[in-house]
Amino acid sequence: MWSVGAFNSITITPPSASFAVNKAPINTPTSLHLHYFSRPLGPLPSFSLSNHSSFGPQLSYKRTVSFRCSAALTPELKNTLDKVVTSHKVVLFMKGTRDFPQCGFSNTVVQILKSLNVPFETINILENELLRQGLKEYSSWPTFPQLYVEGEFFGGCDITVGTTGEGNVLLSFADYGKSVVFDLDGDN
Template identity: 50%
Template sequence: MSIRRSTSLQCENHSPDFEQETPSATKERIDALVKGNPVLLFMKGNKLFPQCGFSNTAVQILTTYNIDFETVDVLSDEAIRQGVKDYSQWPTIPQLYVAGEFVGGCDIMIEEYQNGNLAETIEKAKADMM
């Protein structure tokens, strides 16, 4: 059975003063999002309306697995946009996290999809969701 929601996560404690948020507070928000969602994609836009080709490709890959996954729109929160790059030590967006672990960006997702490793990772996360 496939369960899908078409929501995009809003970052907790988001306020108009987010530019003044400390890096450690941003890291805590990101950590809570990563740990609180079995499959999480930081992207430009959301799964219903990706705002770049790489984010669209990442969504299309995840959609093939018929799983529920959450997205965070980095365009709506500059602290998260930069903070997630620092958090993962990965310079680009989108960024995929499965079961609390960083998988990679779009290029890694494509490679892992093609060699079957992403399916294995997703299946483990799917089992954890039930």
């Protein structure tokens, strides 16, 4: 068993600013290097082995852990997401499907949209890890589900519930040329 001492240093190496022959930037990942000291937790209690070498003074060991981080939102993924969120009036990126949500928060938003009779498309983010990570960067929102209305990020479960908790949710549709308020009491 080891204990981790204080970090000796943290080095972050930014992506290379170099350019290829065709002047296109080279997309290299960012590297994160953590330098720290660790040591065994200490001698174990012993009755007869107190002079044994493994129970003597403990040494610290310098360790380095390196991580390579790259942006999940590639230009291709951004273009695809732009097309998806603008080609449908309401899009819900969720865990699971409309008929079988894999998460309570996703289920809550699905039930709200169904109760409002709002037509919406769903995309299961559990099927593609790159989509899931890229979408977090695309929306600057770290959690799911993510609701988009007319190409704009509306919010997650908490915002959707908070908006509908006030009695109505504002969704604008280009068909109507104006904002439409869907009343939860069915008074549209």
